[in-house]
Amino acid sequence: MKLTGIIAYPITPFTTDNNQPDLEKLGQSLELLLQHGCDAIAPLGSTGESAYLSFSEWKKVAQHSVQVVANRVPVIIGISELTTEQAINKARFAAQIGADAIMVIPVSYWKLTDDEIFGYYEAIAATVSLPIMIYNNPATSGVDMSPELIVKMFKEIPNITMVKESTGDIQRMHKIHQLSAGELxxxxxSNPLALEALCAGASGWCTAAPNLLETLPKELYTLIKANDLQSAKDCFYRQLPVLSFIVAGGLPKTIKAGLALKGLQVGEPRKPLTAANEKDKATLAKLLSI
Amino acid sequence: MKLTGIIAYPITPFTTDNNQPDLEKLGQSLELLLQHGCDAIAPLGSTGESAYLSFSEWKKVAQHSVQVVANRVPVIIGISELTTEQAINKARFAAQIGADAIMVIPVSYWKLTDDEIFGYYEAIAATVSLPIMIYNNPATSGVDMSPELIVKMFKEIPNITMVKESTGDIQRMHKIHQLSAGELxxxxxSNPLALEALCAGASGWCTAAPNLLETLPKELYTLIKANDLQSAKDCFYRQLPVLSFIVAGGLPKTIKAGLALKGLQVGEPRKPLTAANEKDKATLAKLLSI
Amino acid sequence: MKLTGIIAYPITPFTTDNNQPDLEKLGQSLELLLQHGCDAIAPLGSTGESAYLSFSEWKKVAQHSVQVVANRVPVIIGISELTTEQAINKARFAAQIGADAIMVIPVSYWKLTDDEIFGYYEAIAATVSLPIMIYNNPATSGVDMSPELIVKMFKEIPNITMVKESTGDIQRMHKIHQLSAGELxxxxxSNPLALEALCAGASGWCTAAPNLLETLPKELYTLIKANDLQSAKDCFYRQLPVLSFIVAGGLPKTIKAGLALKGLQVGEPRKPLTAANEKDKATLAKLLSI
Amino acid sequence: MKLTGIIAYPITPFTTDNNQPDLEKLGQSLELLLQHGCDAIAPLGSTGESAYLSFSEWKKVAQHSVQVVANRVPVIIGISELTTEQAINKARFAAQIGADAIMVIPVSYWKLTDDEIFGYYEAIAATVSLPIMIYNNPATSGVDMSPELIVKMFKEIPNITMVKESTGDIQRMHKIHQLSAGELxxxxxSNPLALEALCAGASGWCTAAPNLLETLPKELYTLIKANDLQSAKDCFYRQLPVLSFIVAGGLPKTIKAGLALKGLQVGEPRKPLTAANEKDKATLAKLLSI
Structure with a gap:
């Protein structure tokens, strides 16, 4: 699997009456992402409130996503677990239902040493043959993986084949490029870093933005691939206000609000997270010109 | 309930063969804490790997702890949950089994606004009549609650009656004292802040140290209450090397290693956490003069 | 010289017409500090706008301070210089005029390595026989000296005999105590840390607070020495609102405003620093109950 | 003046015997920068140890630089002063000797409020008619200017016409672009950000790298202007190891070492800064393939 382009992150819709995963709405939101030209779908990421779901809910969302996408593009299932054991349970399930890859982030309570992080990935990788994308996002997970550690795991653990870097620090990408001689x-x-990351050689952009910006993220990617920097820059600055807004407000909250503004009611984030307030909805409506 | 003195944090022992909670060892470790003169017991805190247990494991540990302590001192059950719903489930269970109080920390994946944190505590407090201790420890939970927010919740939510401040920033304690006019x-x-926190008016010290330092933490508290600062200072510096060591190495890992050195085999922390390595065990043995 | 107690920091008064050092007012402010029971005087510290003076101005203020104090208490002259050469020039001058000690802080533009900091102090110490107080205050100087480096310099450079720690981190003080076996x-x-630092064994408190709080800082020190923690705590909390205010607002600005409120007109800080605004003056007046 | 391209930063050579500015060597280093195709020269920046020079030394270096460059490209003189008065003195001198612009950074000891920073720039701008480049580099100066403040000063102070952003945070550049509607x-x-900053619309790159990398920085700029992103990326990664090295080691130290390796002996940085050690020189020699 050589993954490139836009890897889109769906939200997990909840029913409005009892806050349960709404599979019908999930299917609709997935169809929209495919219509917007996304190159892969990554359910149950940070945007998908993966960490807030029970295991049985998580399994339902994973399975339904694979079925709806039906091999039209690759599906990468997100796993964010505190214990190695539960991460393995999810990895096995992802393999069983025919996911194309898993994206794994080691959530922390107690800080993990590099050896503990290595052991976490190694144990998961030993269990499934799926390609694994390392996901580094210390702002949500509390675990920060250095480029050195990431490249070491890439070199030493066979099915680790990709990394999603979400710190927003472009120097991390430079370092990964250098340490792996361009191989990883x-x-x-990090949405507001999309232009620069692609300029620096990122293979793709993992983003929830297509939920709201539709084909714009894909256009940015296409312009970069066409070596047209000037048009890419214009395309990026056009979408930057929305990118900044959804990051500042939190993705589940703002993407769900935006989808509702666009006509797809996908419920509220799960408590203690709350729905966007009226002021934020108004700002977002203006940014989306609705 | 007017809680003062040493609130002791037990580890959660695991069996060595299959890494399951070992209730017999748990009982033994609780008896030791009581022998060391602790004024209250707080199972299922950070030290107790609360966040790494399944709900059914968590319930077993909570229930057994209450039974073993058997009202000899108050029992405060720790709750660290990502969703409001699951925090409520645990609060209800704590009430059912006769816990004296709960200590609640809002774990985060997506950052929480002050309103979301307030809503989290408010919902839990509306469900049980137990006294609630707010627990602020951003290093583990990813949520940082300001003194302003903490005092606001104390004033507006009836059964919030205490706060455990673990940032290690003495100015937070000054601020809580000032904002609540000494009422909260x-x-x-924060173990290495024990001397200064008590000097600044802390009602007690929440600590896993008595597992290893036995009666020393209680002695410090007693000296402060006796207004004997000079002896308290000496008592503190005597235990500081151990306090610094267990904090730097992570409490479950170092306390479990220390208990083993003292003859109580309580197993390893749960993966991805690992046991202390040989070098750390040797250092700890020296610090404990065993 | 065994320095203990309250080391008081005068401001450098400026004339109101042309913003030049006003030696008469300087003399008056020094007399007030002596009246308030201060145990030593430290002109030309951060409070004294040392870094904002020309060399000739700095010399006038240093010389006049030594003359006014006239051996009633020790005088410690502050030196904050970017280049080693200019720091040496000032150290020599301090020795010539009969200062009792110098307090030295290595200001940075380019970050300094530990070896460079060591070389800076070593070169100054080789030039004068005065006792040297290391002054660590990264918030103003941009240089952060670890306890390890500080204790190393104390051990290896003969006339380094004291350290003023201004990071506000009590753990630094613990570490200095431990690494030097209580010898340094x-x-x-850090004004809002006064209670805890003294409880942890600080030999004294370097502070501009006596300019406004008069004898209160000395009272705190005396109560600690008398082993009366409870009264010390009350004494500290009484002065904490003023301590927090002067730190938050910047010492030259707030101390000068406070002295004016108390009747001693000492001019404004030097540009780009500005005088306290009306709102801050009103708050301060209320805090000082004037 | 519409400044674009590579703005090159010379070091300030010192004589090896007595560490005084060496004007002859300065002239030689300026000629090399011009030979490497630099579009402007900025003496007395951070690289030029501006902050470590006496006023008379600073004036000599400024004057000689203007004379040597002799209008072949614009000369931008760096000013980094603690007091407004001395910054004005330098600005006046720069105007007298025929500099084309000044680059001003407000060095801090006491933190400055936004109003104080505004006042600092306003006072300087009122004194000279030269175009002023705001220079934001909190790591050296201790003053951090937000994009909001920078754009406000650009809008309200007539001769503020440019900004050099050295935080290394690409989002600051996005914000400046957005807030000024592309006008500022x-x-x-920030050397290791060169590729991305130029992709995001930077008008130029302020850098000491041409001292060592010769025409490579200019090539990167030219490729970007030619809209050839792929070649620009390759060009950037080729020079990145050197860029990272000189930033990590400090510019005066590493650039002086590199020039010596290339045959131009420019002395050591001024104390407390020290020369590069043998290990660093060897690494640099290897990176420069000498």
């Missing part, structure tokens, strides 16, 4: 594909996970 | 009891949750 | 006297340079 | 030209001052 890296993906941008 | 605060407890020190 | 440390002084608190 | 920004220049990259």
């Amino acid at each position: 594909p890296f993906y941008n996970g | 009891p605060f407890y020190n949750g | 006297p440390f002084y608190n340079g | 030209p920004f220049y990259n001052g």
